[in-house]
Amino acid sequence: MEKKLSEYLSLAKNINISKNEKKIKVGILGSFTLNGLDECLKVKCSEQNIDYESYIGNYNQYNQEILNSESGLYKFEPDITFLIIDNRTILGDLFHNPYSVSDKKRREIVDEKFGEIKNLIEIFQEKLNKKLVICNFHIPYFSSIGIIENKSDFGFHEMINELNKKLVNFVKVKNSIFIFDYNQFVVKHGEKNVFNYKQFFLGDIKIAFDYIPFFANDLIGYIKPILGLNKKCIVLDLDNTLWGGIVGEDGFDGIELGHSSNGKAFVEFQKQLLSLWQQGIILAINSKNNLDDAIKVIKEHPDMILREKHFASIKINWNDKAQNLVDISEEINIGFNSMVFFDDDKLNQERIRNEFPEVLTIDLPKDPSQYTEILTDLNDFNVLQNTEEDSKRGEMYAQQRQRNQFKETVSNLEQFLNQLEIKVKIKKSNEFTIPRISQLTLKTNQFNLTTRRYQEEDIKKFVNDGNYLVGCAQVTDKFGDNGITGAFIVKKENNIWTLDTFLLSCRVMGRGVEDAILSHIIDDAKRNNVKEVKAEFIHTAKNKPAENFLKDFGFIKQENYWNYKLNNDVEYPNHLEMEVE
Numbered sequence: 001m002e003k004k005l006s007e008y009l010s011l012a013k014n015i016n017i018s019k020n021e022k023k024i025k026v027g028i029l030g031s032f033t034l035n036g037l038d039e040c041l042k043v044k045c046s047e048q049n050i051d052y053e054s055y056i057g058n059y060n061q062y063n064q065e066i067l068n069s070e071s072g073l074y075k076f077e078p079d080i081t082f083l084i085i086d087n088r089t090i091l092g093d094l095f096h097n098p099y100s101v102s103d104k105k106r107r108e109i110v111d112e113k114f115g116e117i118k119n120l121i122e123i124f125q126e127k128l129n130k131k132l133v134i135c136n137f138h139i140p141y142f143s144s145i146g147i148i149e150n151k152s153d154f155g156f157h158e159m160i161n162e163l164n165k166k167l168v169n170f171v172k173v174k175n176s177i178f179i180f181d182y183n184q185f186v187v188k189h190g191e192k193n194v195f196n197y198k199q200f201f202l203g204d205i206k207i208a209f210d211y212i213p214f215f216a217n218d219l220i221g222y223i224k225p226i227l228g229l230n231k232k233c234i235v236l237d238l239d240n241t242l243w244g245g246i247v248g249e250d251g252f253d254g255i256e257l258g259h260s261s262n263g264k265a266f267v268e269f270q271k272q273l274l275s276l277w278q279q280g281i282i283l284a285i286n287s288k289n290n291l292d293d294a295i296k297v298i299k300e301h302p303d304m305i306l307r308e309k310h311f312a313s314i315k316i317n318w319n320d321k322a323q324n325l326v327d328i329s330e331e332i333n334i335g336f337n338s339m340v341f342f343d344d345d346k347l348n349q350e351r352i353r354n355e356f357p358e359v360l361t362i363d364l365p366k367d368p369s370q371y372t373e374i375l376t377d378l379n380d381f382n383v384l385q386n387t388e389e390d391s392k393r394g395e396m397y398a399q400q401r402q403r404n405q406f407k408e409t410v411s412n413l414e415q416f417l418n419q420l421e422i423k424v425k426i427k428k429s430n431e432f433t434i435p436r437i438s439q440l441t442l443k444t445n446q447f448n449l450t451t452r453r454y455q456e457e458d459i460k461k462f463v464n465d466g467n468y469l470v471g472c473a474q475v476t477d478k479f480g481d482n483g484i485t486g487a488f489i490v491k492k493e494n495n496i497w498t499l500d501t502f503l504l505s506c507r508v509m510g511r512g513v514e515d516a517i518l519s520h521i522i523d524d525a526k527r528n529n530v531k532e533v534k535a536e537f538i539h540t541a542k543n544k545p546a547e548n549f550l551k552d553f554g555f556i557k558q559e560n561y562w563n564y565k566l567n568n569d570v571e572y573p574n575h576l577e578m579e580v581e
Contacts, residue, residue, distance in 0.1 A: 012038075018051060026054045026223070027057070028055070029081060031090075032089065033204045033205045035205070037219075040215075085117075091159075099152070103155075114166045117167065121171075133178045140191065194207055222382070225382050226455065232443075233340070234282070235325065237348070241364070243257040244260075247293045261369070269368065269375065277310050278394065286328060286341075288317070289317075310394060313401070321343070321348050321352065322351055325355075337358040339356075339358075342362050387436045422577070423475070423576065423579065424474070424577070425473065426578070427484065442454070446542055450500065471488055485505035496534060497525045497530050497532075497534070513576070522564065534562065
């Protein structure tokens with residue numbers, strides 16, 4: 001349930017900048033009054049343990065803020081800027097009188113207005129290479145020519161639609177520029193709700209006060225992935241969550257799934273979950289149930305959408321659900337802060353909230369018709385770029401279950417590694433790998449020597465700087481492709497190479513991949529007549545798995561750095577195959 005704007009205004013007064021690890025600087029530029037938006041974002045960020053600072057441009061001064069190199073916006077240097085321009089402002093008198101000019105002139109005006117926006121975006125990129133989110137334009141429900149609006153050549157609605165299309169096509173190739181679909185925001189909440197004429201006449205308020213919190217909630221969906229706070233795993237109960245009824249009591253044929261109104265609601269919920277799985281969201285099961293009964297439904301029920309292959313972890317037993325969640329976290333090797341928990345039982349919800357406050361536990365009602373809407377309203381699964389690894393993540397975790405099962409059949413780790421047929425491919429940084437490298441720096445916590453966080457724009461700067469070496473590693477084995485799971489950034493200075501960033505996804509930890517990547521870097525350094533390779537280990541609450549890596553590899557601690565002398569031959573792990581692109 002969304003809070004009222006008045007509550008946000010009250011809460012914001014008591015929030016001070018603290019020492020949270022996550023920090024964000026936000027710029028807000030608008031063509032109309034946006035009172036309360038800043039306070040809503042501040043509170044919502046605080047609820048996510050994010051220190052929030054903001055720069056609010058003056059009323060309808062967005063042009064001046066972007067065009068003037070000395071503006072307050074550029075002095076503030078926000079990490080992300082929201083540019084909120086409305087259709088009345090951009091079209092001027094033509095908003096009310098589009099048919100006062102010819103259709104040819106209307107086309108010219110759309111081209112002209114798009115050109116103005118395009119110019120602002122390009123200047124912003126040139127002066128401040130940070131993320132910009134620009135709102136598209138709402139298509140009003142009315143038209144001055146009524147029911148024959150769609151009969152006119154390039155009419156009022158088509159004008160705005162064309163402007164939106166031009167904006168989309170332009171931004172598609174701009175990795176740091178995004179479009180917030182304001183038109184869909186208005187459609188979702190209703191134009192007569194979002195636009196209140198009384199408030200508009202009172203102070204050029206074009207988003208009604210009651211809907212500013214909803215608007216802020218959508219905008220924070222861009223902030224979370226910047227800081228690596230998006231969720232990547234949904235943990236699901238079974239009875240009365242994925243189907244209606246209790247399979248252990250009602251039986252295979254007695255559960256609600258498919259034909260009744262409730263049964264259709266569960267099918268719809270599963271379809272939406274599957275669509276998220278296809279985009280890289282991991283699914284897991286945490287259910288108190290008879291294993292044989294539940295698995296039979298998952299494998300054989302004709303209306304079941306999600307099958308065994310869609311779940312990275314399956315915990316169907318009579319254990320405590322909190323312990324199951326710990327086991328899921330360990331099996332998948334992800335933190336609790338990456339999880340969303342769906343369970344219809346209020347006691348289970350409360351248990352998980354108390355035991356694991358980092359987990360986003362959904363207040364799931366008894367009515368399954370609300371489940372899909374609750375899921376689609378979450379803004380926690382957004383990513384700023386969908387990489388190849390994202391789209392294949394579900395398959396990768398299914399393969400991981402096969403690896404774990406295989407591991408149980410061999411007698412020791414050495415035998416397991418030798419039979420895994422691991423191949424490590426060192427890849428160059430380019431337009432295809434840069435988004436993934438950035439993503440890894442933002443999300444990788446456990447095996448990460450420095451946990452420095454870099455946006456795509458930062459990685460591009462390193463790549464284009466001759467004093468840096470940026471690369472990544474793709475890992476495959478006999479069970480499949482793990483994707484790009486390792487990344488490194490090396491600073492080259494005075495014949496010394498320093499590891500600025502060295503990380504490995506938890507999916508492939510402990511298989512010698514980290515040793516292979518570092519061996520490659522050292523081998524490369526030797527070929528370039530480098531005298532010494534240096535590295536840091538910056539301790540955090542989560543990167544203990546990397547704590548002894550440098551020491552075990554042969555680095556010697558000297559003050560704040562670990563140093564490696566390039567005297568000896570480089571040895572690669574003998575159980576894997578290396579390839580350099």
